[in-house]
Amino acid sequence: MKLSRLRTLPLFEIALASLVLGVHLYASLAGSHFLPMRWFLRDDAYYYFKVAQNISQGLGSTFDGLNLTNGYHPLWLLICVPIFALARFDLILPLRIVILVQAALSAASGVLLYRLLRRSLTPAIAVLATSFFTLDLTLHNTITQMGLETGLLAFSLILLLTALQRYQAASNRRSLLWLSAAACLTLFSRLDSIYLVLVLGLWLVLRGSALPKLLLADLFISLSAYVLAVLQRTSLPNYLPVFSSATLLAAALAFGLQSLIFYFLGLYQHPKGQNLLALTAKTALGSVAANTSVLALTLLFGLEIPRSAPLLALGISLPLSLGFRLGLGFFSPWPAMPPEEQKSPLTELRSAWRGWLADALAYFGPLGATLGGYLLYNRLAFGTFMPVSGQIKRWWGLLRHDIYGGEAKTALDIFGLDPHFSAAWNPWLKTLFSLSESLAARLNSLTNTTFLWTLFFAALLALALIFARRKQNLPVLARLGLFPLLMAAELHVFFYGALPYGGKQEWYWVLEILAGLILLAALTDFALRLLPFPRLTKSLAWGVSLALSLSLAWNFAFALTARMPLSDAQYAGQAYLDMVPLLEQNTEPGARIGMTGGGNVGYFIQGRTIINLDGLINSYAYFQASQNGQGAEFLSAMGLDYIFANPEILTQTEPYARQFNGHLEPLPGAPVYGGKQILRFLP
Amino acid sequence: MKTPQPRIFATISSVPVFLFSSWNFVRFLAALQNWQTLQHLGADPLYLAASGLGWSLTLFILFGAQSKGWKPAPVAGILLSLVYFAFYWFERLSLQDSPAKNLPFSVITSISVFLLVTALFLMAAKEENK
Known part of the structure; x- marks a missing residue:
């Protein structure tokens, strides 16, 4: 050779x-x-480890060996x-x-x-x-080290983007099936990847036109407009427990109606070259019709949102929808389609629907089948379609004074953009926030206002970098799948913020880390290409x-x-965890001990059973009992002997106070460990 | 001229070669750096440095041969992995004072890595002969 x-x-x-x-x-x-x-420092990783150990020993999908989870x-x-x-x-x-x-x-x-x-x-x-x-x-700590699903998720996401890149180059049914397989892998790596999987599907099925871009932008605009409108009429502490579900339902209705109207008005055709007045009139007509219909439905069916919200939402969404279309038309580097080649929406639908349907079946078919199978299995085996942990966290989000926190704190936090509270985009925003802090100190202004201005100018700079060489740069962004990726990431953040959800963790945001990194890499590349002396620039770039x-x-x-x-x-003869000997010395063999987390103790303790009290890795029946304030009765029926926890958390914060008041008695002489005590559980 | 063919298995099999070459180079450097401490603890720094350097160079040469597409490289790789496997267990059983607690892990990992690397070299040989 x-x-x-x-x-x-x-x-x-x-x-x-x-x-x-x-x-x-x-x-x-x-x-x-x-x-x-x-x-392996996080309790949540041991939830996986202990359940996996129990499954391998034939005990079923259970953390404590008693409750299926x-x-x-x-x-x-x-x-x-x-x-x-x-x-x-x-x-x-x-x-x-x-x-x-x-x-x-x-x-x-x-x-x-x-x-x-x-x-x-x-x-x-x-x-x-x-x-x-x-x-x-x-990033290594968040993605790889903790022993959670995040490493697998990062791999699946990148594989999905690679499959997308290949599909965009080949555009055949086989690569679409591979893409669907990668989407399945991503979805089951972390179930909240559903946003990415759906957005990507929409993007692929409707590719080759402005339709998916405009549709996704309209979706995000409708959702944002309704949430902001309801927030304007109420307040965040009221919005989350009372109005959030109805608000998102109203937004979905508005989006659905508006999309239909927009489609048949020709507003999903590329706006380049369209008459400005006609575009404005049609957008206004579609938005007004959709939002007033939602207002009528609100009045008719008593949807629990302020009555003025649809009108306020109209005021927010109309300029944004129009602005996006005008921007897309203005900045598009490609020539407008000649009028004689433009198809009417109905003609386009007639000629394209078979292709759309076939692609949708190829992509969503395997996904739907596997997801359906998973949900059905959950229903049959565990009594609920969805993982119990997600349901519990939604419930925590509804409780006031819950110990886990995590629900959105400000309007900006709903979008993941509050530098004080939001973790999702934090790896990328913290530099901007530091910059705005020093600017605010110099300008003697409020940090938050300065941050918003800094964010605005950073976005403008990013757009300037993209559009400076738009004919070259836009295909690069398309190859990297950045529009659907960023849109899916923001929807992912938004739904966590716009609905009640407690106990969010830093490892939820792998998609945002990846999307931000790819965007930043692309922008840096675009900036480099603007510099003079390309050979010198290239050498310098390599050096740096x-x-x-x-x-x-x-x-x-x-x-x-x-x-x-x-x-x-130096640790010879010592236990792996300090808590384990403490519990083993102060409880009898065979004891059943409740802990608010208890993952690592559950994995390492010998001869005792650790029962998870927060419910994340407990049964659906326990979750239902906790919701009804019957958690203690449930635990009593299963023979709980002790609880090892901080008594203040158990008696003064939700979701525990309603369960355990009157059921706890300190164990005389038992030591205190990090605020935690061994308490005898009184049935 | 034909389009260069991708060398997937040659690439993947070169990862453990490069890894163990680097690892042994670190062993060589660490032995030099901690010479007196090792002597004080009763270990032979000369042996550790020499074996580290020897393995590092040998495996680096193998890596170079792989990257140049030298035909006997996969066979040499299989032989060297067999020798390295034997060397690892010789050191572990005869030179280490007390076997560490992770014996089952070492058994599983070393056998798995050996089998994986051998399989990769075999695939690489097949690939290069296409």
Whole structure:
């Protein structure tokens, strides 16, 4: 074989994968105590581990061995089952293997992300973005280290984007089926990926025209307009428990009606070249008709939103819908379609519906079948269609004074843009917020106002960078799937904020991390291409990219290897968790102990049963009992002996106060650990 | 000239080669850096440095051969992985003072990695012979 036929090996990918795998292999060999003490620190990961262990031992999908639960994302649990079958031999052994599995996912994600970016962006930018995504310690902690579904989700998301890129290049049914398979993988990696999966489906089925862009923009505008309108008439503490569901229903109605009207008025055809007056008149007509219909329906059916909300929403959505169309028409680099080639909406529908239907079946068919099967299985096995953890968190969002917090705090927080409260876009917004803080100090203005202005100017700068070379840049954004990606990410954030939801965590936002990173990489690339002296710019970009990537690699390798030493001799003879001997010494073997979390204790404790009290990894029946204030009776019927928790949390905060007041008695002489006490449970 | 063919298995099999080459280079550097401490603890720093450097260079040469598309590289890779596997267990069983607690993990991981790497080299050999 001639050497000339061989492609050079991809050195960056090999180096990246070697580094990630090597460092994790080292971490996996660390002294046993360091795995629970320094690596798997979140209780939620142990929910997976314990359930997987129980499944492998034939106990069924249960955390405590007593109650069946579905409070997890299914694919990661499925991966954990064979790994935690080894827990019968040694509790630490599966944890070591999880580190390696997460390392393989992280390395694969890095390589795929690099390939995805390299096809569209300058290689130096692709190297830097990939290094940051894989090696930055904060992202590593959120995505890879915790032992949650996030590593699998990151891999699935990048695989989905890669499949999208391939489909956009090939556009055949086979690649669409692959895309559907990748979408299934993403959905079952984390069920709230449904927004991305749906948005992407819409994007693909209706591709080749302005329709999906306009439709998605209209959807987001309608939702935002209704939420802002109702907020204007009420207040956030009232909106969430009382008005949120009806508001989103009204927004969905308005969007549905408006879309139909807009379609037949020709407003989903590309606005480029359309008569300005006609466009304005049609948009106004469609918006007024849709929103007044919602007003009529509100009055007719007593929908629980302020009556003025549809009119206020109209005032917000009309300029936005019109503005988006005008912007799209104005900035489009492509020539307007000649009038003789333009089809009427009805003709377009007649000629396109078969293709749309076939593509929709190819993409949504497998997804619908697997999702339907999953929901049905849940109903049959657990008595509820949806995972119980999500339902409980929705309930927490409705409670006042709940201990878990997490529901939206401000209007801006609903959109994930409040620098004080929102975590979703925080990795990308915190730099802007720091900048606005220093500007606010100099200008003697309010930080929040300055932040909004900074955000506005940053958005303008981003648009300027995109449209400076729009003919070259817009296809790059399309290849990277950035419009549906960003839209899905914002809808994902929005639905968490606009509906009551308690106990949100930082690892929910992998989609936003990825979308923000790809956008930032693309913008940096566009900025570089505007600079003079392309060869010098390229060399400088490589220099900066390599220097920063090496610094990230150095930091990554040294921080993780230092965190996970090979010898844990100093902990010889000690328990993996301090709480475990404390409970074992103060309760009798066979005792049933309730804990508000209890994941890691449940995994490590011997001869006792830990029962999860927050309900996230408990049964649907327990959730129903808790909602009815009958949680203590439920626990009493299953023979709970003790509760190990902070008594103040149990007696003074929701959702516990309504359950446990009058059911607790301190255990004399039992030590206090981090505010937690062993309390005897009184039936 | 024909379009260069992608070398998926050569690429994937080169990851563990590069990884173990780097790892042994770190072992070499760490032995040099901690020479006196190792002597104080009764370990032989010369052995650790020499074996680290030896493996690092050998595997780096193998990596270079793989990247250049040298035909016998996959076979050499299989032989070297067998030797490395034996070397790992020789060190673990005869040189380490007390076997660490993670024995089952080491058994599972080393056998899995050995089998995986061998399979990858076999696939790479097949790929390069196409």
